[in-house]
Amino acid sequence: MLDPATLTVLVTGATAGIGAATARRFALAGARVIGTGRRAERLIALRDELGPNFHPLEVDVRDNAALTAALEGLPEAFAKINVVFANAGLALGLEPAHKASLKDWEDMVDTNIKGLLYTVRATLPGMVERGEGHVVFTGSVAGDYPYLGGNAYGGTKAFVKQFALNLVADLSGAGVRVTNIEPGMVETEFSLVRFHGDEARSSDVYAGLQPLSGEDIAEQVFFCCTLPRHVAIDRLQVMPTSQSFAGMKVAR
Numbered sequence: 516m517l518d519p520a521t522l523t524v525l526v527t528g529a530t531a532g533i534g535a536a537t538a539r540r541f542a543l544a545g546a547r548v549i550g551t552g553r554r555a556e557r558l559i560a561l562r563d564e565l566g567p568n569f570h571p572l573e574v575d576v577r578d579n580a581a582l583t584a585a586l587e588g589l590p591e592a593f594a595k596i597n598v599v600f601a602n603a604g605l606a607l608g609l610e611p612a613h614k615a616s617l618k619d620w621e622d623m624v625d626t627n628i629k630g631l632l633y634t635v636r637a638t639l640p641g642m643v644e645r646g647e648g649h650v651v652f653t654g655s656v657a658g659d660y661p662y663l664g665g666n667a668y669g670g671t672k673a674f675v676k677q678f679a680l681n682l683v684a685d686l687s688g689a690g691v692r693v694t695n696i697e698p699g700m701v702e703t704e705f706s707l708v709r710f711h712g713d714e715a716r717s718s719d720v721y722a723g724l725q726p727l728s729g730e731d732i733a734e735q736v737f738f739c740c741t742l743p744r745h746v747a748i749d750r751l752q753v754m755p756t757s758q759s760f761a762g763m764k765v766a767r
């Protein structure tokens with residue numbers, strides 16, 4: 516197992532859900548963690564909770580210039596990032612494609628695809644130059660299995676999956692691992708965001724089952740990143756025991 520104290524971890528989307536749990540998991544194990552998000556007050560709260568091993572970086576992943584400048588300006592102790600957890604993302608809406616909001620589609624593409632690409636492009640050259648590193652994505656079961664209303668969101672996660680696999684190809688021999696973590700239902704602020712703040716609709720998603728928690732996914736990320744360097748998990752799909760991908764719809 517790799518010593519977590521040797522890891523400098525960038526977590527995008529550390530202000531909530533999976534990212535916040537992952538930032539905690541690594542920082543409490545002794546890694547240095549840079550946590551990003553747009554909600555500065557939550558980043559400051561994490562800094563207060565986790566101490567000097569956590570470095571807050573308020574930035575919108577859709578803003579490539581701001582993201583790149585923020586990463587270039589990191590203090591020396593956090594500058595040599597060797598784990599990138601490109602996790603910031605969102606689903607917006609669950610309408611069928613012919614009724615979905617084009618603005619929602621654009622926001623998902625800008626965040627889940629373009630923001631993720633900016634994150635990788637800003638950090639990958641340094642890892643390749645140093646000959647060691649790990650890029651971890653939060654993909655989704657939605658990138659593999661279609662579901663009603665998943666349209667553009669599932670499309671963005673299919674992009675993440677294929678981009679991850681293509682990175683594995685490009686980085687063969689470079690000493691940089693790539694892992695696409697593909698969760699099913701995780702109870703976070705995800706559904707609240709998807710339904711534009713509708714709390715009742717959001718909590719309905721998780722009613723009557725035990726969903727995954729952000730901590731469950733953080734544990735998978737930590738596991739993949741602390742395996743010995745010769746072991747690379749390319750894809751890891753994780754669902755609640757009560758979830759399944761079955762659901763073929765037939766129109767009669």
Ligand code: NDP
Pocket residue numbers: 527528529530531532533534551552553554574575576577602603604605606626630653654655656697698699700701702703704705706708729
């Ligand atoms: P949350 O809504 O709880 O957290 C999302 C995080 O992404 C927040 O920290 C948010 O920070 C950040 N974020 C969103 N947009 C931006 C942006 N433009 N710039 C910077 N940060 C941004 O949801 P989850 O933790 O569930 O989601 C994390 C990832 O997991 C997403 O990529 C999601 O698609 C994926 N996922 C979630 C599943 C689930 O069931 N919950 C299942 C499979 C995948 P802030 O708002 O402060 O900017």
Ligand code: 8X3
Pocket residue numbers: 654655656657665698699700701
């Ligand atoms: C999140 C999982 O099934 O809600 O990516 O799309 S799902």
